[in-house]
Amino acid sequence: MPDLAARKAELTLRRDALLTRLNAIRKDYANGLPADFEEQAQQLENADVLNEISRLAADELGTVEAALFRIEQAMASAKG
Secondary structure, three states: OHHHHHHHHHHHHHHHHHHHHHHHHHHHHHOOOOOOHHHHHHHHHHHHHHHHHHHHHHHHHHHHHHHHHHHHHHHHHHHO
């Protein structure tokens, strides 16, 4: 059980980091494009990269949440 508790703590930290990353990307998109055309061009070039980072983070978040669920189930069954 201590191994499960430690792994749960690690995964919880990872989940929080992924949520922070996804929220930062969403905030970046919510700000819209700057008025400066050069900055707009740069931001549009970065959009594909941000989309991919967002997709990968969301995929990993799903995996982490599923693992946390399994750990919680295992810990509950070990108690009962």
